Amino acid sequence: MRLNAIAVVAFAACSCAAPHAATHAIHEKRDYTPSNWVKHDRVSAAAIIPVRVGLTQSNLEKGYDFLMDVSHPASTNYAKHWTPVEVADMFAPSDESVAAVREWLVISGIPAERITHSDNKGWLAFDVSAQEAENLLHTEYYVYEHTSYGHIEIACDQYQVPKHVQQHVDYITPGVKLAAPVKRGHSQRSKSKRGFGMTMGDGIPAPPKSRTPGPIKLLNELEACDVAITPICVAALYEVPPTLGQANPSNSLGIFEEGDFYAQKDLNLFFANFTPYIPKGTHPIPAFIDGAEAPVPVEDAGGESDLDFQLAYPLIYPQTITLYQTDDLNYATNPNSTSLGGFNTFLDALDGSYCTYSAFGETGDDPVLDPTYPDPAPDGYKGKLQCGVYKPTNVISVSYGGQEFDLPAYYQERQCNEFMKLGLQGHSIFYASGDDGVAGPPGDDSENGCLGKKHDIFSPAWPNSCPYLTNVGATKVYPNKTVFEPECAVVDPINEPYSVAFSSGGGFSNIYPIPSYQADAVAKFFADYNPPYKYYSGNASFGKNGGIYNRIGRGYPDVAANGDNIAVYNAGNFTLEGGTSASTPIFSSIVNRINEERLLFGKKPIGFINPALYSHPEVLNDITCGSNPGCGTNGFEAVPGWDPVSGLGTPNFPRMLALFLSLP
Numbered sequence: 001m002r003l004n005a006i007a008v009v010a011f012a013a014c015s016c017a018a019p020h021a022a023t024h025a026i027h028e029k030r031d032y033t034p035s036n037w038v039k040h041d042r043v044s045a046a047a048i049i050p051v052r053v054g055l056t057q058s059n060l061e062k063g064y065d066f067l068m069d070v071s072h073p074a075s076t077n078y079a080k081h082w083t084p085v086e087v088a089d090m091f092a093p094s095d096e097s098v099a100a101v102r103e104w105l106v107i108s109g110i111p112a113e114r115i116t117h118s119d120n121k122g123w124l125a126f127d128v129s130a131q132e133a134e135n136l137l138h139t140e141y142y143v144y145e146h147t148s149y150g151h152i153e154i155a156c157d158q159y160q161v162p163k164h165v166q167q168h169v170d171y172i173t174p175g176v177k178l179a180a181p182v183k184r185g186h187s188q189r190s191k192s193k194r195g196f197g198m199t200m201g202d203g204i205p206a207p208p209k210s211r212t213p214g215p216i217k218l219l220n221e222l223e224a225c226d227v228a229i230t231p232i233c234v235a236a237l238y239e240v241p242p243t244l245g246q247a248n249p250s251n252s253l254g255i256f257e258e259g260d261f262y263a264q265k266d267l268n269l270f271f272a273n274f275t276p277y278i279p280k281g282t283h284p285i286p287a288f289i290d291g292a293e294a295p296v297p298v299e300d301a302g303g304e305s306d307l308d309f310q311l312a313y314p315l316i317y318p319q320t321i322t323l324y325q326t327d328d329l330n331y332a333t334n335p336n337s338t339s340l341g342g343f344n345t346f347l348d349a350l351d352g353s354y355c356t357y358s359a360f361g362e363t364g365d366d367p368v369l370d371p372t373y374p375d376p377a378p379d380g381y382k383g384k385l386q387c388g389v390y391k392p393t394n395v396i397s398v399s400y401g402g403q404e405f406d407l408p409a410y411y412q413e414r415q416c417n418e419f420m421k422l423g424l425q426g427h428s429i430f431y432a433s434g435d436d437g438v439a440g441p442p443g444d445d446s447e448n449g450c451l452g453k454k455h456d457i458f459s460p461a462w463p464n465s466c467p468y469l470t471n472v473g474a475t476k477v478y479p480n481k482t483v484f485e486p487e488c489a490v491v492d493p494i495n496e497p498y499s500v501a502f503s504s505g506g507g508f509s510n511i512y513p514i515p516s517y518q519a520d521a522v523a524k525f526f527a528d529y530n531p532p533y534k535y536y537s538g539n540a541s542f543g544k545n546g547g548i549y550n551r552i553g554r555g556y557p558d559v560a561a562n563g564d565n566i567a568v569y570n571a572g573n574f575t576l577e578g579g580t581s582a583s584t585p586i587f588s589s590i591v592n593r594i595n596e597e598r599l600l601f602g603k604k605p606i607g608f609i610n611p612a613l614y615s616h617p618e619v620l621n622d623i624t625c626g627s628n629p630g631c632g633t634n635g636f637e638a639v640p641g642w643d644p645v646s647g648l649g650t651p652n653f654p655r656m657l658a659l660f661l662s663l664p
Contacts, residue, residue, distance in 0.1 A: 024138060025166055028160035028361075030176035043141040043154055045131035050193025053095035053101055053124045054170035054358035063091070065419045067459070067468065068517065072611040078664050079604040081426030088353050091421070092121040092516035097168035104165045108136050115185050116315055119276035122358035137172065144178055153296070155180055162620040171361040193260055193304040194399050194581040196311060196507075204286050216517070225483045228567040228576055231274050231314035234586060236483040237562060238621075240315060240593070240653045248599045250389040252320040253312055253592040254393030255585065258348060258400060259332035260302030261294045261325070262309055271308045278313055287347040287390045290373050291328030291381025298572045304399055306570045307577050308585045312397070315589035319596060322393050324349070328381035331371040341369030341407060342400065343463065347418050352388020354418050360410035369411060392427050394595050394605040394623045397588035399432045399581030400526030404462045405442040405451055408510050416466035422610035423468050428595075430588045432580035433471040433557035434461045434505020438549070438644075442500060446488060450631035456550045457542075458624035464556050465509030470610055471556040472584040473646050474563025475623055489638040490564050490646045492578070502578060503628040504560065506636060508553035511540045515554060517611040519640035522555045529639040548631065558610055560623060560646040561586040590651045594660050606660055612649055617641070619656045620649035 034040065043049070059066075069077045081638070082090075098117065101124055104110050109132065116125045130141050137159035144153045154174045163171055225233035234240070264283055269530040286294065294305070312321055326332070326346045331339050337663070344365045348355045356364050365371075373385040404412065404441040420430060440449035440459040451457040464471045475487035492502040514522050536547030563583035565576050595605045606612070613620065622648035628635035 010114075012267055013165065020164060023162055024160040025163045026158050027161045027169060028171060028176045028296075029237075029407060030178075033144075033157075035177065037144045038147055040143040040145060043130040043143060044662055045129060047130045049130050049133050049154065049174060050127050051125065051133055052173045052240045052363055053105075053452060053609060054103060054172070054357075054361070055097050055121075055123055056168050056170050057122065057359060058094050059090055060359070060417065062496075063417065063424075064467070064515070066090070067420055067423050067608055068611060070426075071608040072517070073615050073663055079426070079607060081607055082424045083380045084351070084353075084425060087421050088120060088425055093168070098124075100165055100168045105136075106160055109327075110136070118356045118358075118363075120353035120356050122353075122356060125133050129413070133174075141174065145341070150660065165626060170358060172353065172632065173363070175361075177361065186607055193302075194401060194435050194579050201387050206430045220273055222483060226477045226479050226481050227565065228476065228561055229565050230567045233477070233483055234311070234562065237477075237487070238586075238590060238651045238653050240590060241320070243317065243593070245318065246596070246600070247318040247320065248596055249320075250394075251592065251596050251599055251605075252322040252393050253314065254287075254322045254324055254396035256324045256326065256343075256396060256398040256400065257294070257305050258292075258326045258346075259301075260304040260341075261296040261300065262305035262323075263298040263301035263571070264295050265298040265572060266301050266306045267309060267313075268568040269572070269574075270306075271313075272510065273569075274567065275314045275317070275572075278317050282313065282317070284309065284321040284517060287322050287349075289324060289326040289347050289389075290331075290371065290386050291375070291383065292325035292332065293329075294323060294325045299378055301571045303568070303570050303577055304581055304653075305631055307579075308397065308399060311566065311582060312567050312585045313588045315586070316423050316592055319477050319592060324390070325398070327371055328377075328379070330375055330377040334377075337371075339369065339371045341366055341411060342402065343415060343567055344370045349386045350392045351418065351421070355385060355387035357414070357418070359414045359417055359419055362410055362414055366411055379422055387560050392422060392425070394426065394589050395430070395491055395586045395592045396429045397430050399579070399584050401434060401442055401464060402462050403449075404465055405440070407446055407462060411464070412462055412511060415463060416468060419466055419468040421464070425607050426540060426607040428470065428588075428591055428606055428609050429468075430470045430584050431464050432505075432584040433464055433473045435474070435502050435579050435581075436505060436544065437501070437503040437630035438507045438633065438635040439630035444624050448631060452543050452548075456548055456631050456633075460509050460550075460553065461505050461556070464505070465512050465554050467512055467515040467554050467610075468608060470587075470608075471558050472587045473506055473557035473560040474502075474578070474580045474583045475504075475560050475626070475646060476562065478565040486553055486621070486625070487562065487623060487650060489560070489623055489628065491576070491626050491629065492564065497576075500579065500627070502564070503635065504557065504563075504626075504645050505580060506555075506557050506628050508555050508644065510542065510549045510550050510553060510556040517614045518555060518558075518642065521617070521648070524641055525555075525639070525643055526551075528641070529637065529643070531636055533633065547549070548633070555642070556643050557644070557647040559613065560650050562650070586636050587651055590653055590656070593653070594657050598660060601661065603661075603664065612640075612659070612663070616659050617648045619652055619659045620650050622649040
């Protein structure tokens with residue numbers, strides 16, 4: 001599997017004694033030490049080292065099948081979601097693993113009273129001297145220093161464990177990984193908002209070059225939906241009726257935000273001009289995570305947050321919205337922050353066990369890639385990391401993301417497992433598919449956002465490629481078209497109207513294989529509309545034979561919704577915005593509306609929606625025009641059936657409602 005430098009290098013490392021061939025086996029080994037790490041003296045024998053033994057998880061290989069059992073419409077267990085306790089127990093290390101590792105430690109001289117078993121049962125922890133640790137693992141620990149950042153790590157080249165214990169041990173830290181924090185600049189930021197805005201002076205919107213919006217009252221008409229998408233346009237496009245007035249208190253729509261903040265004045269302006277049935281002052285329920293705060297004064301309002309709420313409220317009101325505002329200002333907005341990852345502190349707050357979950361060689365949040373709380377920065381959040389403080393909403397909309405290439409595979413896979421567990425518990429999680437077609441954002445990994453030495457290999461998105469998420473691409477009502485005609489996928493060339501090109505993110509993962517629920521749809525796409533590009537098969541053959549995409553990777557997006565020329569109030573001004581960040585709250589809101597109806601009939605929430613949609617694509621509006629250019633190509637084409645531009649298509653509320661009310 002091809003990973004970036006951060007993936008190859010990572011948190012700890014050792015130079016070891018000869019293997020005890022009869023009784024022990026090398027468990028992890030680092031083949032080389034990157035040139036930016038300098039090996040110094042051996043760790044003092046008396047130095048105290050905190051050791052964690054990550055235990056092999058149970059049944060992870062069955063997680064996909066478990067999720068299909070409660071998510072596939074043909075299953076007799078459809079919507080019979082699991083409880084958090086059932087999820088934790090199913091994937092916890094076996095009693096046999098815990099006992100075997102503990103026995104090894106005690107026999108090796110680690111007193112039982114010094115060994116702690118984590119609450120989530122995932123690892124054993126103890127503090128020992130360096131000499132004790134070296135004797136236990138038949139290794140030698142050294143001090144390593146990063147030449148660029150001065151970061152210090154304790155590490156080894158390899159370590160050993162008894163052969164009879166090896167199957168019960170996932171990994172041990174300190175171990176063979178090395179990673180240093182990297183200052184986050186614009187081109188290095190792993191997670192970013194997905195969307196665009198355009199305003200001109202005096203609050204006048206800057207529309208597409210060929211059009212100038214008229215007065216707001218004239219824009220709020222179906223005839224003007226090719227100029228500006230307002231609530232009545234969205235309702236007409238997807239045949240969404242007005243709400244019936246009921247609002248189940250257990251069915252709030254969740255929206256994630258980080259480093260971007262709404263202003264109540266903007267919401268009030270929008271309500272007054274477009275949805276007067278929504279009272280002034282209506283605002284999201286705060287679910288603030290690790291020192292986050294909102295709202296902000298109108299002059300500081302963020303385009304993403306305002307966009308999300310102004311799209312969602314008209315579709316779901318009087319249902320409520322829960323705002324998962326995440327991370328303190330230092331981590332969320334500081335360009336010099338060393339946090340390069342994303343979403344882990346959010347997931348920690350939803351599931352306390354995730355704070356200490358061990359998988360893929362990592363326990364809990366990544367010490368390099370994720371925020372650390374209490375935050376020592378002067379304005380940092382001084383409380384402890386918040387774990388399991390909020391119950392996840394039935395539907396969660398996320399309009400942020402990055403690229404697979406920017407983060408280690410182990411980081412993404414551990415996170416992907418958590419999305420699987422949330423799906424098992426009945427939660428639908430929607431992510432914006434990205435705004436740069438088959439590429440990443442310009443400046444991400446290369447000037448054009450593409451991969452490979454020639455910068456011509458497509459760059460799949462993170463965490464979108466995780467098969468347990470629903471990805472939402474973007475469509476558009478093109479000039480001189482109406483909401484009663486088929487939409488097309490967005491293709492906005494540079495400066496038409498945004499400063500960078502915009503098309504729906506889509507492609508194929510370099511980490512995850514094609515999941516069974518979309519296998520037939522992807523196979524039909526290749527059989528009927530084979531792209532005119534060379535490809536490779538699997539990350540191990542990355543870029544071979546001139547291939548520019550992975551033919552056997554998980555395809556995305558899954559669905560689409562309108563994402564261009566969206567009428568919004570931001571910073572007190574009327575403006576037009578675009579991006580898959582607009583498409584995502586639209587689709588999420590429609591699913592939340594359907595959940596409301598299911599709850600009214602005594603049914604459970606939909607949960608992970610992909611298997612049902614791929615089994616019944618007829619409930620969506622197929623998109624057959626448009627593409628997603630990038631990397632010097634036209635990208636992929638939107639064609640009949642599923643495609644990596646618009647997925648299965650846009651929502652059709654009546655058809656979707658009928659399907660999901662017909663299911664148990």
